[in-house]
Amino acid sequence: MSTPLRLGIAGLGTVGAGVIKIVRKQASLLQHRCGREITISAVSARSRDKDRGVNISAYAWEDDPVALATRDDVDVFVELMGGSDGPAKAATEAALAAGKHVVTANKAMLATHGQLLAGLAEQTGCALRYEAAVAGGIPVVKSLGEGLAGNEITRVMGVMNGSCNYILTRMESAGLTYEEVFDEANALGFLEADPELDVGGIDAAHKLAILSALAFGTRVDFDGVEIEGIGRVKIEDIRHAADMGYRIKLLGVAQMTGRGLEQRMAPCLVPALSPIGQLEGGTNMVVIEGSDVGQIVLRGAGAGEGPTASAVMGDVCDIARGLRLPVFGQPAETLATAPRTQSATPAPYYLRMALHDKPGALAKIATVLGEAGISINRMRQYGHADDEAPVLIVTHKTTRAALNQALEAMEGTGVVTAAPVALRIESV
Amino acid sequence: MSTPLRLGIAGLGTVGAGVIKIVRKQASLLQHRCGREITISAVSARSRDKDRGVNISAYAWEDDPVALATRDDVDVFVELMGGSDGPAKAATEAALAAGKHVVTANKAMLATHGQLLAGLAEQTGCALRYEAAVAGGIPVVKSLGEGLAGNEITRVMGVMNGSCNYILTRMESAGLTYEEVFDEANALGFLEADPELDVGGIDAAHKLAILSALAFGTRVDFDGVEIEGIGRVKIEDIRHAADMGYRIKLLGVAQMTGRGLEQRMAPCLVPALSPIGQLEGGTNMVVIEGSDVGQIVLRGAGAGEGPTASAVMGDVCDIARGLRLPVFGQPAETLATAPRTQSATPAPYYLRMALHDKPGALAKIATVLGEAGISINRMRQYGHADDEAPVLIVTHKTTRAALNQALEAMEGTGVVTAAPVALRIESV
Numbered sequence: 136m137s138t139p140l141r142l143g144i145a146g147l148g149t150v151g152a153g154v155i156k157i158v159r160k161q162a163s164l165l166q167h168r169c170g171r172e173i174t175i176s177a178v179s180a181r182s183r184d185k186d187r188g189v190n191i192s193a194y195a196w197e198d199d200p201v202a203l204a205t206r207d208d209v210d211v212f213v214e215l216m217g218g219s220d221g222p223a224k225a226a227t228e229a230a231l232a233a234g235k236h237v238v239t240a241n242k243a244m245l246a247t248h249g250q251l252l253a254g255l256a257e258q259t260g261c262a263l264r265y266e267a268a269v270a271g272g273i274p275v276v277k278s279l280g281e282g283l284a285g286n287e288i289t290r291v292m293g294v295m296n297g298s299c300n301y302i303l304t305r306m307e308s309a310g311l312t313y314e315e316v317f318d319e320a321n322a323l324g325f326l327e328a329d330p331e332l333d334v335g336g337i338d339a340a341h342k343l344a345i346l347s348a349l350a351f352g353t354r355v356d357f358d359g360v361e362i363e364g365i366g367r368v369k370i371e372d373i374r375h376a377a378d379m380g381y382r383i384k385l386l387g388v389a390q391m392t393g394r395g396l397e398q399r400m401a402p403c404l405v406p407a408l409s410p411i412g413q414l415e416g417g418t419n420m421v422v423i424e425g426s427d428v429g430q431i432v433l434r435g436a437g438a439g440e441g442p443t444a445s446a447v448m449g450d451v452c453d454i455a456r457g458l459r460l461p462v463f464g465q466p467a468e469t470l471a472t473a474p475r476t477q478s479a480t481p482a483p484y485y486l487r488m489a490l491h492d493k494p495g496a497l498a499k500i501a502t503v504l505g506e507a508g509i510s511i512n513r514m515r516q517y518g519h520a521d522d523e524a525p526v527l528i529v530t531h532k533t534t535r536a537a538l539n540q541a542l543e544a545m546e547g548t549g550v551v552t553a554a555p556v557a558l559r560i561e562s563v
Numbered sequence: 564m565s566t567p568l569r570l571g572i573a574g575l576g577t578v579g580a581g582v583i584k585i586v587r588k589q590a591s592l593l594q595h596r597c598g599r600e601i602t603i604s605a606v607s608a609r610s611r612d613k614d615r616g617v618n619i620s621a622y623a624w625e626d627d628p629v630a631l632a633t634r635d636d637v638d639v640f641v642e643l644m645g646g647s648d649g650p651a652k653a654a655t656e657a658a659l660a661a662g663k664h665v666v667t668a669n670k671a672m673l674a675t676h677g678q679l680l681a682g683l684a685e686q687t688g689c690a691l692r693y694e695a696a697v698a699g700g701i702p703v704v705k706s707l708g709e710g711l712a713g714n715e716i717t718r719v720m721g722v723m724n725g726s727c728n729y730i731l732t733r734m735e736s737a738g739l740t741y742e743e744v745f746d747e748a749n750a751l752g753f754l755e756a757d758p759e760l761d762v763g764g765i766d767a768a769h770k771l772a773i774l775s776a777l778a779f780g781t782r783v784d785f786d787g788v789e790i791e792g793i794g795r796v797k798i799e800d801i802r803h804a805a806d807m808g809y810r811i812k813l814l815g816v817a818q819m820t821g822r823g824l825e826q827r828m829a830p831c832l833v834p835a836l837s838p839i840g841q842l843e844g845g846t847n848m849v850v851i852e853g854s855d856v857g858q859i860v861l862r863g864a865g866a867g868e869g870p871t872a873s874a875v876m877g878d879v880c881d882i883a884r885g886l887r888l889p890v891f892g893q894p895a896e897t898l899a900t901a902p903r904t905q906s907a908t909p910a911p912y913y914l915r916m917a918l919h920d921k922p923g924a925l926a927k928i929a930t931v932l933g934e935a936g937i938s939i940n941r942m943r944q945y946g947h948a949d950d951e952a953p954v955l956i957v958t959h960k961t962t963r964a965a966l967n968q969a970l971e972a973m974e975g976t977g978v979v980t981a982a983p984v985a986l987r988i989e990s991v
Binding site: 286426431 | 581585589592593595596597598694700701702705706709710711712713714715780838841853854855856857858859860861862863864867868869870872873874875876877879880881884885886887888889892893894897
């Protein structure tokens, strides 16, 4: 155990730079904790000369991440490039095929190719670790896959995209529109190069799909996640929610039901005073419910140099200490293919719509809901604008299927001016 | 890896029964996750015939836990008897000496003999795991020792005694006195056989001492924990705190300062709207602050059959999967002896006292505080009772040493009727 563990780092953005800083400043601490030195042999990135606040001249340089991943002096390939395919996947496959361990922060790659990569890692006896891919610095992969391994996991929930949570909380606190806060967040560099990955819920859905596999022993099924972004949430939704004691959060929920695996990532109403409801800004929270442990709540920074590099280093330390686990908690070939079920669990829903200002319009909506077997908890028309009557409805518990039927029938009535906004009210 | 991992369980209280239930009902899940079967070979307890809700007839019985711990058909000795010394320690030592792994929920034993036992385990290459000893089902030992291993830990805080938190929250919500709620909690079986372990802060201090060692790489130093129980907290303190936007919690704080390791377990005022302030009933919360990860908050059930058994099983799974780590995160012989420092970090303090109703009494108190270099943020005399004037003071930041000097000088003035209640106001 006294040989150093040698890293090859591909991708030198903020997280890569953060990892290099930790390896340097905590060298003696890491050696104490791991029983061996952690060193960096080589690095790779798009540009060699960019100033990253760390001096990389002591490390060998590779233009090609595949070459980096397979170097003789690399024991662990640290993949921080991102992207589900392309160089990240090619280099990860090459590393595993060459018997190198891999630590990655790449949620898109794992959500898309997790099954393939897990199989490859397990064939060659390598570790493939990804704590940094989910909820930044929060040790959720470790808690779920190891600490709670004695539990049958019943539900996993989480607010796992800090940018969306920033936008939603800032809309409420500053009274700004979605578009205003979006532009602000974009200018501050809070959003991905393709902002739709954030606000469209895709990034968070990648994370949820990874947690689902780990929680339920199922094959990663990103395509099975029902995804809805936050783009349709208006400041008035946030205000109505607040009036009723709720906050709107982009919440991921994965749960195993009698009918199959339900995975959804969508803006939801949650009680304002619940731990999730109180989450401000870029902080992430993951809630895990298990057969014996009950509910465990984990909270921390979901992104950023330090927290994400901390998660990468946790994985590196595990590898240095000799930990070898199946990638998704059990051998990849034993992961089950769960049937998909879409929001089958009943819940109350929040509906906001605008009706053409004609007699009987409201009655038609009420009738349509009744015909779909949905009973109304509260219904309120609030003012008038341009011949439109805005209406807010909160239903009693119903299924998404019944709701979809009602929403479709509403369109047929000709009284709604546009597709209603429908948000699930989640009990958390 | 296909041989079963065989447990010997000593102590068949609620946690022991819970472990047996999980091993049975989750047999197939555990086998998938661990790559091998988990079985129980033998058990031991004070009474063989007591009804525990589980059938133990399939397991060999040992009257003597030492005999159980060293049986040939036991790979892991699961110690759930409790008590810092006596049979628990004897059997744990015997198990480790015989090359058996140990999983324990025994905070008193680890807080008292952790250094000895860690050395023993590391000598014989055995795992000694204790997730269940700290904060029940919350995977805090794993998060701190593994997930955050890349961080220099700067502070660990926690509400880790559910009984105390129950008493304090119930006093507030029901407006009952400490004595009334204590009797209620005792009748409900919420308190240890010796309630002073709970309300005296000792149980929680055991847990803090264990976390300190893991966080800071120091020898377990239970005697270095400054401990104050909740017995002197009155309903009026809770009300004053609430009026100022605070709640009173039995809070443990461990932090490494320039002057040494500060460990304290005492009732404190914390902001009512902070995660710790909002913790209700028996729930536990641990806050970990690291150099890179920032602040991580973990929350869950701190006691009870399911949560504690879940923690035990997490450790058992780790052992089944081959995880072998130094007991306190680095080899026992490298753990440092940190100098002790007692509440050296300055903080504002809440003081409540009763003054003899004489002219100039309040002025004398103010003078004494000024002479100790303590400035007053607010000071208020609130009503009268039996020739006594109750007074509430909130200071600006000061050290405990300065405060102690002032408290001593107050006694000398002859105007206080009894030693004032002094509670630290903690920023969390």
